Amino acid sequence: MTKQASPGPPGQGDQDPWAAFGYLVAGVAFYGFIGWALGRWLHMAYLVPIGIVVGMLFGMYLVFARYVFRGDGTSDADSAATKDKDDGSAPERRGRDHRGEKK
Amino acid sequence: MSSPAAAGFTAPGPIDFFLPDFLGHKWDQHGYIPVLTKPGMLLLLGAVLAFFFLWYTSRRGEVVPSKRQFFGESAYGFIRDSVGRDVIGPDFLRWVPLLVSLFFFIIVNNLFGIVPFLQFPTFSRVNYAYGLAALVWILYNAVGMVTKGPLGYLKQVTVPSGVPWYLIWLVAPLEFLSNVIVRPITLSLRLFANMFAGHLLIVLFSTGGAYLLLHATGSPVLKPAGVLAYVMGIAIGFLEIVVATLQAYVFTLLTASYIAGAQAAEH
Numbered sequence: 287m288t289k290q291a292s293p294g295p296p297g298q299g300d301q302d303p304w305a306a307f308g309y310l311v312a313g314v315a316f317y318g319f320i321g322w323a324l325g326r327w328l329h330m331a332y333l334v335p336i337g338i339v340v341g342m343l344f345g346m347y348l349v350f351a352r353y354v355f356r357g358d359g360t361s362d363a364d365s366a367a368t369k370d371k372d373d374g375s376a377p378e379r380r381g382r383d384h385r386g387e388k389k
Numbered sequence: 390m391s392s393p394a395a396a397g398f399t400a401p402g403p404i405d406f407f408l409p410d411f412l413g414h415k416w417d418q419h420g421y422i423p424v425l426t427k428p429g430m431l432l433l434l435g436a437v438l439a440f441f442f443l444w445y446t447s448r449r450g451e452v453v454p455s456k457r458q459f460f461g462e463s464a465y466g467f468i469r470d471s472v473g474r475d476v477i478g479p480d481f482l483r484w485v486p487l488l489v490s491l492f493f494f495i496i497v498n499n500l501f502g503i504v505p506f507l508q509f510p511t512f513s514r515v516n517y518a519y520g521l522a523a524l525v526w527i528l529y530n531a532v533g534m535v536t537k538g539p540l541g542y543l544k545q546v547t548v549p550s551g552v553p554w555y556l557i558w559l560v561a562p563l564e565f566l567s568n569v570i571v572r573p574i575t576l577s578l579r580l581f582a583n584m585f586a587g588h589l590l591i592v593l594f595s596t597g598g599a600y601l602l603l604h605a606t607g608s609p610v611l612k613p614a615g616v617l618a619y620v621m622g623i624a625i626g627f628l629e630i631v632v633a634t635l636q637a638y639v640f641t642l643l644t645a646s647y648i649a650g651a652q653a654a655e656h
Binding site for chain 2: 304305307308309311312313315316341344345347348351352355
């Protein structure tokens with residue numbers, strides 16, 4: 287029905303590119319901390335850099351899982367599902383709201 | 390290289406952002422009142438100005454808009470359509486008031502950095518940016534909990550989608566940290582750092598230019614360098630207009646994105 291000019295279906299809520307940064311920071315901080323704690327406990331200080339690298343790997347894995355792996359398969363299904371839902375009721379309501387607002 | 394110019398000039402730094410309050414107390418003195426400072430007053434002024442702008446441009450809505458109504462409506466429509474509708478989706482209208490207020494509040498406070506005599510971007514003091522991000526943080530977490538229930542929301546922010554079961558317990562802490570802890574920090578620090586760095590550059594070029602022009606001796610190129618510093622400072626001032634607008638837009642956009650993520654049925 288109504289065509290959206292914007293790229294991708296609206297309202298996905300998954301457009302925050304900073305989430306990638308968040309994953310990397312969280313990975314390094316969390317597994318770095320575990321490595322540090324284990325290193326203190328077992329007297330193996332080299333666990334800190336190992337923890338940091340492992341955390342960075344997990345962070346990168348999450349970035350890939352979110353933005354790359356589901357880029358082809360699931361996200362198409364998602365957008366198709368959203369479109370189907372939109373065709374039911376949303377476009378009419380959206381259109382009416384706009385005409386109402388413009389006055 | 391210890392020229393006399395370098396010896397007498399104190400470069401501006403973070404300490405220049407700690408202004409004394411209106412009663413004359415310095416920031417580390419007993420009796421310092423944070424609200425009665427320049428940024429504190431600018432914050433209130435920003436709220437008043439943002440309200441006044443929106444009220445003034447919309448108080449007599451007409452079918453054929455006047456120039457001022459058109460200006461206000463284009464700015465409002467830009468946030469409503471490009472931020473509200475395109476990010477939040479079908480259920481966007483009830484968030485439009487919040488997004489528009491946020492955008493205008495932030496842009497007015499940012500533009501204070503280049504308004505003569507005010508000349509201080511409120512959010513170059515990090516605590517104000519923390520406060521704003523805390524508001525957004527409470528809001529989107531509350532929206533998620535109301536939409537899906539506390540446990541359902543906890544599952545959404547903890548369990549990443551598209552990850553096999555044997556990896557979930559390894560990456561779940563990262564998903565949680567990234568969604569709940571890192572987000573508000575980056576949200577506030579991005580706004581703060583942009584305004585802080587821009588204002589510091591302007592302070593540096595103005596005080597450095599003044600020093601080179603008036604006090605520096607020893608070389609004939611120093612006074613032209615002072616003029617050049619002022620030209621650079623003015624150029625940075627224009628750049629700051631762009632940065633102020635962009636940061637207000639980015640903050641609003643991310644707020645909408647977080648709300649949309651908290652509302653989304655499955656992500």
